[in-house]
Amino acid sequence: DPKVIPLGSKVFVPGYGEAIAADKGSSVKGNKIDVFIPSQKQAIQWGNKTVKIKVYN
Numbered sequence: 001d002p003k004v005i006p007l008g009s010k011v012f013v014p015g016y017g018e019a020i021a022a023d024k025g026s027s028v029k030g031n032k033i034d035v036f037i038p039s040q041k042q043a044i045q046w047g048n049k050t051v052k053i054k055v056y057n
Helices: 040-046
Strands: 010-013 017-020 054-056
Touching: none
Parallel strands: none
Antiparallel strands: 010 017, 010 054
C-alpha cells in the first residue's frame, strides 16, 4: 500500500533480501506486501508468512 510504503522505496525483507516497492496489487492494502517469486515451486516454498521489513528512504 503506497500509503504505508511509498512506491520506489527500497526495502529489506527477511528471508528474501532487498527489493523496490514497484507496484500495488488490488489485494495489497495496509501492512501487507507481496514479493516476486520466479517459480511456482519457490512460491509454494516461500508460502504466506509474517515478517518485519525495513524501509529505506
